[in-house]
Amino acid sequence: MEYLTKKEKLSRVLIRERKRRDLSQQEVANAIDASLRNYQRWESGETFPQPYYWLKLQDFFGECINEVTVFDVQEHPLQDRLLAGDQEDTGAVPPQERQDYQSSEADEGNAEKANYRPRMSPTSQRKIKHKLLILSTILLILILVVVGIELLLHITNPSHPTTIKPGGAWISPGGKTIGDVIPFAAYAYPTHPGEPEIDHVNFTIYWQGQDPRTWLIACVARTPIRNDIFACNANLRQLGAPAGKIIISFDVYDRQGNKNLAPNGEHTLIYSPTASS
Secondary structure (H helix, E strand, O other): OOOOOHHHHHHHHHHHHHHHOOOOHHHHHHHOOOOHHHHHHHHHOOOOOOHHHHHHHHHHHHHHHHHHHOOOOOOOHHHHHHHHHOOOOHHHOOHHHHHHHHHHHHHHHHHHHHHOOOOOOHHHHHHHHHHHHHHHHHHHHHHHHHHHHHHHHHHHOOOOOOOOOOEEEEEEOOOOEEOOEEEEEEEEEOOOOOOOOEEEEEEEEEEOOOOOOOOEEEEEEOOOOEOOEEEEEEEHHHHOOOOEEEEEEEEEEEOOOOEEEOOOOOEEEEEOOOOOO
């Protein structure tokens, strides 16, 4: 009388039921979420499935699969050990087969753990999606608010390119009437620390009859006499200025070509050639 182990019984049942349903090994493996390699081992009688996959096989094949667990009246000595441990004794299995068996068992165990991971219900998934949508909407609104504020600030306070404008202040002349010689003097300095040093100061003059678009340079001061004070003298008689009202000013230039024209505006004097200088 032929006595079969559980693995051998399972092998016959799997082959019989699969062929009865006209299925391939791959189709059965896919149906129970198992790898083709593991299913082939079960069908060849090499290994017995883990409890998770045993339940999957029962669900797929139905009650017919349970005949694997029906014991024969007389058990084979090796079968006694198998039934007691619910698995094949691997002690007498050659090393290579034992390694393959253990690898298969590990694959099945990992797959079982993966399939038993808790899954969120559709309601929970919808709630999470709803919360993510709300957060995304809030974030978008915040971005739009920030952009709007920056745009408003740009409109109300348009940015201008930073320009360097050297500073200056009048010193001389300070009276109302002047003779032939004008002792020009003025402060000229970088407006902010780190800006270029002053290169020169042009003292300018204009009188009635001159082209108002062209001021004459009366004299140029290139070196400060002390503490940012630039000074030079201009002879009105030599410049050809007529007696009467004249207008004077000065322009400041730094060493990078930046300039400040008439930082203190214009000053009106009366030129009297006969007045003492």
